Amino acid sequence: AQSVSQHNHHVILSEAASLELGCNYSYGGTVNLFWYVQYPGQHLQLLLKYFSGDPLVKGIKGFEAEFIKSKFSFNLRKPSVQWSDTAEYFCAALGWNTDKLIFGTGTRLQVFP
Amino acid sequence: GAGVSQSPSNKVTEKGKDVELRCDPISGHTALYWYRQSLGQGLEFLIYFQGNSAPDKSGLPSDRFSAERTGGSVSTLTIQRTQQEDSAVYLCASSFQSGVAVSSYEQYFGPGTRLTVT
DSSP: OOOOOOSSSSEEETOOOOOOOEEEOOOOOOOOEEEEETTTSSSSEEEEEOOOSEEEEEGGGEEEEEEEEEGGGGEEEEEEGGGOOOOEEEEEEEEEHHHEEEEOOEEEEEEEE | OOOOOOESSSSEEEOOOOOOEEOOOOOOOOOOEEEEEETEEEEEEEEEETSSSSBTTTTOOOEEEEEEGGGGGGGEEOOOOOOGOEEEEEEEEEEEOOOGGGGGGGEEEEOOEEEEEE
């Protein structure tokens, strides 16, 4: 079955630290990948997405993610986190033969000043 | 334009009662999804409607759960004989999925309904 894995369940960082959140997917063919973010008390919103082309995708608020096909990964990165990045982050994938997004279980990020 | 709206925002119900949760998707969006978000469980897919196709009900946890989408717009998720383990935030999302333009598959989420079963 198609699945998305996020191995970091809870990450705690100090401000200015670098961030990398892991995401792996199980699809074998063409895949489209997304990162969503849920700030405390707010809706889920799209952070960035990859469909094709440059595997390094830039998103909002200084986030980026790199699609590495050989590793089935789409890790989220930010060089210097801020307290306001405290949120829950969800990776999602859309396989070539389905029109249903599959979400990972999420990673809770806490950033301390 | 308005985003996805859900009502009620909070619902407290007694075990054994039925509840209905409503979702108003973004106008023109063809696809509508229901998810359940429980603490530490991430986003659990429940059901998916796309246009006039038969819904994908593969995520519904039991036959106490059902959903309908009337006129291709508003959707109602019904939970019968609620149990305490049904307590969660129920999220609705919609997207405009043309089938060809993959960039249209971005899902827009509503604020959710927090269900508490006592």
